Amino acid sequence: MINDVFKADIKYMQVMDESGNIDGELFPKELTDNMLIEIYRQMNFARSVDAKVLSLQRQGRAATYAPLLGQEATQIGSAYAMRKDDFFVPNFRQHGVYLARKFPLDLFFLYWRGFEEGNAIPVGFNGTPVTVPVSTQLPHAAGLAYSYKYKGLSSTVVTYVGDGGTSEGDFAESLNFSGVFKLPLIFIIENNQWAISESRKKQTAAGTLAQKAIAAGIDSIQVDGNDAIAVYKATKDAIEKSASGPMVIECITYRMTMHTTSDDPSKYRDQSEVDAWKRRDPIIRLSLYLRSKGLWNDDNESEMHNAHAKQIDDAVAKAETFKPNPKSIFENVFEFTPNILKDEEQEGISNNFWQ
C-alpha cells in the first residue's frame, strides 16, 4: 500500500490590488485611516532617503549603497506591525525598517558615508547593525529568539533575508533550529526577484520560497510584497501567534534598480521586466486608496515632500560635520590590543598621522 503521509499548500495573500481596491474581508479592523496615512508617509520617507543616499554616492559623498526602491511596502508594512519591544535583525537593504523604527537619521547617513560610527546602534533601538555577509544574520536572529524564550520574555524577533539568501546553509539551519525550539521568530523573505544578477528562477527549482519552511515544520505564507496592508497583516498575525512558534512570510516584490551602486542591471535583465513592475508600484497603490477615500490630496503630498526634504537635508548636514578619529581603526577590534598594533599606533603618533 501507499498512503499520503504529508500534504501541504502555500497560500498567497493580497489585501489591496494595484488600483487601490481593498478586500474588505481581509482588511485589518484595527488599521485606522491615520495609521494608513502614517504608513504612506513612512514609505515616501524611505524612498526619499534612498534617493538622497544614491545622489550623495554619485557625488562621492557616500559609499557603496544597496537601494530599496520598490521594496517600501515590504519594509514599512512589516516594520509598522512590530511592537517597540520586538527585535529587528536586518541584512543590508532594510533601510526602510531602520527609518520606520526611528533610527537617528544623521547616524544613518553617517554609516552610508562609510563610517562604522554610524552603525553603532543606540541603546534602546531594538535592532542589530547592517549585516553584509549573506544570511549570517539568521543564526543570530535564532539565538536572540532563543534567549527571549529562555528568559520568558514576550518579544518577537523579526529577521529579513533576500531570495538569494534562502539558498544559504545559514537559512536552512536557522529555520530548523527555530522550528525545533518553537522560537518567537519571524523570517521575512524579501523576494525581490534578483540576487545581484542571479534571477529567482535560477535560484531554486522550488515553486515558492515560502515552502522551504515546510520541511522545518514551520508555518509560512506568500504575500503581495508591494501591498503594505497585506505585509502589515501577515506580520501582525505572525507576531500575535509567535509565542507558539516561528513563521516564514515570503513577500513578492521587485528590486526596481541596481543591486548596489557598483552594479549595472541593464547587463543582465530587460527593461520590459522593470516596466511591468512599475505598474505595481507600492506607493502609487496606497496613494490611490487614500485619495479614493478622501484622505489625501495634492497639497498633503507637496507638504509631506517639503517636510521630508528639510529633515533629510538637516541630517545630511549634521552627518557631514563628523570628523573621524583615525585612531579609531585600532578600537573595538580586539579585547586587548596586540603589541603589533600598539607599535603601529605609536608609529602613527610619532609621524603625526593622527593630526
Ligand SMILES: Cc1ncc(C[n+]2csc(CCOP(=O)(O)OP(=O)(O)O)c2C)c(N)n1
Ligand atoms: C556569504 C556571501 N556571499 C556572497 C556575497 C555577495 N553578495 C552580496 S549581496 C548578494 C546577493 C543577495 O541576494 P538576495 O539575498 O536576493 O538579497 P538582495 O540583494 O536581492 O536584497 C551577494 C551574492 C556576500 N555578501 N556574502
Ligand SMILES: [Mg+2]
Ligand atoms: Mg534578492
